[in-house]
Amino acid sequence: xxxxxxxxxxxxxxxxxxxxxxxxxxxxxxxxxxxxxxxxxxxxxxxxxxxxxxxxxxxxxxxxxxxxxxxxxxxxxxxxxxxxxxxxxxxxxxxxxxxxxxxxxxxxxxxxxxxxxxxxxxxxxxxxxxxxxxxxxxxxxxxxxxxxxxxxxxxxxxxxxxxxxxxxxxxxxxxxxxxxxxxxxxxxxxxxxxxxxxxxxxxxxxxxxxxxxxxxxxxxxxxxxxxxxxxxxxxxxxxxxxxxxxxxxxxxxxxxxxxxxxxxxxxxxxxxxxxxxxxxxxxxxxxxxxxxxxxxxxxxxxxxxxxxxxxxxxxxxxxxxxxxxxxxxxxxxxxxxxxxxxxxxxxxxxxxxxxxxxxxxxxxxxxxxxxxxxxxxxxxxxxxxxxxxxxxxxx
Amino acid sequence: xxxxxxxxxxxxxxxxxxxxxxxxxxxxxxxxxxxxxxxxxxxxxxxxxxxxxxxxxxxxxxxxxxxxxxxxxxxxxxxxxxxxxxxxxxxxxxxxxxxxxxxxxxxxxxxxxxxxxxxxxxxxxxxxxxxxxxxxxxxxxxxxxxxxxxxxxxxxxxxxxxxxxxxxxxxxxxxxxxxxxxxxxxxxxxxxxxxxxxxxxxxxxxxxxxxxxxxxxxxxxxxxxxxxxxxxxxxxxxxxxxxxxxxxxxxxxxxxxxxxxxxxxxxxxxxxxxxxxxxxxxxxxxxxxxxxxxxxxxxxxxxxxxxxxxxxxxxxxxxxxxxxxxxxxxxxxxxxxxxxxxxxxxxxxxxxxxxxxxxxxxxxxxxxxxxxxxxxxxxxxxxxxxxxxxxxxxxxxxxxxxxxxxxxxxxxxxxxxxxxxxxxxxxxxxxxxxxxxx
Numbered sequence: 073x074x075x076x077x078x079x080x081x082x083x084x085x086x087x088x089x090x091x092x093x094x095x096x097x098x099x100x101x102x103x104x105x106x107x108x109x110x111x112x113x114x115x116x117x118x119x120x121x122x123x124x125x126x127x128x129x130x131x132x133x134x135x136x137x138x139x140x141x142x143x144x145x146x147x148x149x150x151x152x153x154x155x156x157x158x159x160x161x162x163x164x165x166x167x168x169x170x171x172x173x174x175x176x177x178x179x180x181x182x183x184x185x186x187x188x189x190x191x192x193x194x195x196x197x198x199x200x201x202x203x204x205x206x207x208x209x210x211x212x213x214x215x216x217x218x219x220x221x222x223x224x225x226x227x228x229x230x231x232x233x234x235x236x237x238x239x240x241x242x243x244x245x246x247x248x249x250x251x252x253x254x255x256x257x258x259x260x261x262x263x264x265x266x267x268x269x270x271x272x273x274x275x276x277x278x279x280x281x282x283x284x285x286x287x288x289x290x291x292x293x294x295x296x297x298x299x300x301x302x303x304x305x306x307x308x309x310x311x312x313x314x315x316x317x318x319x320x321x322x323x324x325x326x327x328x329x330x331x332x333x334x335x336x337x338x339x340x341x342x343x344x345x346x347x348x349x350x351x352x353x354x355x356x357x358x359x360x361x362x363x364x365x366x367x368x369x370x371x372x373x374x375x376x377x378x379x380x381x382x383x384x385x386x387x388x389x390x391x392x393x394x395x396x397x398x399x400x401x402x403x404x405x406x407x408x409x410x411x412x413x414x415x416x417x418x419x420x421x422x423x424x425x426x427x428x429x430x431x432x433x434x435x436x437x438x439x440x441x442x443x444x445x446x447x448x449x450x451x452x453x454x455x456x457x458x459x460x461x462x463x464x465x466x467x
Numbered sequence: 468x469x470x471x472x473x474x475x476x477x478x479x480x481x482x483x484x485x486x487x488x489x490x491x492x493x494x495x496x497x498x499x500x501x502x503x504x505x506x507x508x509x510x511x512x513x514x515x516x517x518x519x520x521x522x523x524x525x526x527x528x529x530x531x532x533x534x535x536x537x538x539x540x541x542x543x544x545x546x547x548x549x550x551x552x553x554x555x556x557x558x559x560x561x562x563x564x565x566x567x568x569x570x571x572x573x574x575x576x577x578x579x580x581x582x583x584x585x586x587x588x589x590x591x592x593x594x595x596x597x598x599x600x601x602x603x604x605x606x607x608x609x610x611x612x613x614x615x616x617x618x619x620x621x622x623x624x625x626x627x628x629x630x631x632x633x634x635x636x637x638x639x640x641x642x643x644x645x646x647x648x649x650x651x652x653x654x655x656x657x658x659x660x661x662x663x664x665x666x667x668x669x670x671x672x673x674x675x676x677x678x679x680x681x682x683x684x685x686x687x688x689x690x691x692x693x694x695x696x697x698x699x700x701x702x703x704x705x706x707x708x709x710x711x712x713x714x715x716x717x718x719x720x721x722x723x724x725x726x727x728x729x730x731x732x733x734x735x736x737x738x739x740x741x742x743x744x745x746x747x748x749x750x751x752x753x754x755x756x757x758x759x760x761x762x763x764x765x766x767x768x769x770x771x772x773x774x775x776x777x778x779x780x781x782x783x784x785x786x787x788x789x790x791x792x793x794x795x796x797x798x799x800x801x802x803x804x805x806x807x808x809x810x811x812x813x814x815x816x817x818x819x820x821x822x823x824x825x826x827x828x829x830x831x832x833x834x835x836x837x838x839x840x841x842x843x844x845x846x847x848x849x850x851x852x853x854x855x856x857x858x859x860x861x862x863x864x865x866x867x868x869x870x871x872x873x874x875x876x877x878x879x880x881x882x883x884x885x886x887x888x889x890x891x892x893x894x895x896x897x898x899x900x901x902x903x904x905x
Contacts, residue, residue: 152609156630174630176610183482184577185601204579205477205599234476234598466474466496 220244
């Protein structure tokens with residue numbers, strides 16, 4: 073028997089993602105009794121006993137465009153994944169096989185009753201997700217990286233787990249001022265976002281945390297150590313403690329993202345890695361966050377195969393700085409071998425590399441991470457994130 | 468505001484599921500030994516509100532798991548994983564004798580589950596709960612397709628399972644209230660059976676001409692299924708509840724067109740004039756109209772209209788002719804049809820004919836007439852309008868709520884097993900060819 077899952081369509085084109093596992097046939101009839109959660113895959117996109125392998129093992133189908141990354145833009149509808157059972161141990165590229173049965177599954181980012189509210193006030197561009205129930209709720213400010221735009225799915229999931237969550241756009245969004253390839257907002261923008269959450273009548277003002285991925289880490293640590301704001305806890309994933317650029321100060325014209333490109337490296341396929349930009353030694357010293365001012369618990373999550381950010385070196389500096397300041401007890405460090413830069417909510421596939429820009433030329437960037445260990449890291453890290461939020465925001 | 472509110476964690480998993488799927492309700496982060504009430508609220512399509520509630524005391528870890536812990540009182544007691552759904556009842560002040568039935572199966576039933584402090588019995592809407600969540604209960608699984616069918620003059624809806632097919636088929640019949648009732652067929656399709664919900668008492672053709680349909684209408688429905696490109700024509704079953712049983716047995720025993728693989732009859736009887744048209748069968752019981760009982764609560768009891776079970780073979784379907792497996796689902800407290808007496812007589816007939824190896828009877832003491840898919844509220848009596856008499860009454864269906872709800876769960880599981888064995892199985896216990904002699 074051969075189980076085969078297909079997701080049709082992604083955020084910018086109709087590509088087919090597929091994964092397959094091959095399993096031993098025990099009995100053959102129209103009604104098969106085997107359980108993916110218990111039995112072992114002997115080949116295909118993954119090996120061994122992997123209950124969720126058919127989801128995280130999804131890869132672009134043969135013939136798909138290069139550099140795809142699977143991300144849900146519209147969180148109000150589910151991913152639909154079709155699971156098929158085919159005869160024999162086959163690969164999609166081998167052509168047709170007899171399809172014995174199929175079911176469709178729906179994977180949702182929003183639980184029933186979760187409310188999605190567009191935020192366009194005080195100059196902010198964001199989306200607030202509120203859980204069902206009477207409130208008020210503990211809350212999270214949700215920050216992504218230099219890829220920009222407004223990424224909602226992690227916030228939608230937090231709301232589905234009982235936390236109000238605000239996804240905030242700060243670069244690369246048409247409703248933000250200035251050119252899209254540039255950081256045009258400053259500290260007051262993030263302060264404003266945090267205040268909006270704190271003062272919201274559905275939020276417990278004294279239970280607001282911040283989560284950041286990639287450049288979002290820098291922003292998270294900056295808010296926590298260089299403003300008067302007092303988040304209850306911080307979650308930082310694969311990101312730097314400084315920048316080659318800073319949030320714009322009035323009159324500063326050096327805020328172009330491109331100013332870091334002397335640190336870009338390329339592999340033999342011409343794919344770019346931004347990793348060295350965030351090596352602590354390469355950061356503009358005045359941008360480095362003052363970690364010694366940290367006054368709340370911090371969870372730092374890193375993928376040891378992160379090719380986009382110098383996460384290991386960064387974590388080392390954080391650890392040393394906090395130890396010197398007598399604040400080691402605030403830090404939890406989670407390090408995942410084989411995981412890459414994009415440690416996201418679990419059971420979606422990792423992209424080891426994907427399209428970064430199309431103009432002036434097509435450029436693919438490296439994220440790192442190998443499929444199986446990255447999937448394991450996401451599952452483990454997500455649980456740790458939710459437990460950390462529970463301890464710090466609910467108790 | 469109680470500052471502990473933000474702590475209480477309420478989860479219902481899965482938050483989206485099929486109507487016949489179990490869920491686990493978990494309350495966490497409350498103090499140990501804390502008194503709380505778990506409440507369910509559903510607003511149905513016709514605007515009525517239904518509620519259920521149960522009293523719990525949290526354990527030493529401050530947790531309640533509804534699938535493991537006992538309710539100390541409320542609309543159910545004891546350990547009842549799905550009690551919050553099957554014990555739903557109209558909120559105080561509602562119209563009497565309501566029945567909860569989903570009409571639009573393309574949308575889910577939404578149930579709000581909430582946790583309140585203390586052991587409460589009323590006034591839930593005037594209070595703020597500690598936590599609340601919404602659960603969706605679906606009759607259609609992802610990928611199931613709904614196809615209205617009008618060919619051949621039928622008023623029907625076909626539900627096709629997700630996937631490529633072809634699939635075994637099923638004709639799904641309800642009873643004397645008429646109308647096109649889709650939810651059971653939708654649910655059966657979610658379990659892999661291409662199911663045709665058939666309106667045979669109030670179809671368009673009857674509403675326009677005034678004529679009740681006859682055998683050829685059912686045979687047309689069978690043919691539509693048989694010839695459908697996504698249906699396995701040699702694997703078609705028929706399922707009837709109440710008057711639908713009368714039609715099902717009639718077709719299974721006497722139709723030269725239908726070659727049914729297996730048959731399921733719920734809450735019905737084999738008593739009917741076997742030479743009669745559908746219209747004659749419908750009016751047959753009216754001859755005994757005097758036997759209709761009305762109890763002190765003004766509820767109508769129809770079961771005696773067919774009693775005693777006749778000895779004259781002209782008035783009962785000759786089930787000795789059947790050549791395919793027959794499953795009878797019987798509530799012993801059925802106040803509408805004499806399903807128990809009929810089942811016993813059918814068993815007798817099949818034993819004498821030598822085909823009783825085809826017969827399975829599921830008997831449920833204290834279950835009533837309306838044995839439906841599980842985890843929706845039981846109603847011992849509801850308003851009812853028969854298509855033939857046009858009178859609106861309150862009919863007594865029977866059944867004691869806890870026993871009836873448990874019976875529904877058991878009967879549904881066994882019905883699905885029976886259908887799977889006979890429609891998906893590779894062995895063929897009865898002859899797959901027509902159920903008739905020679």
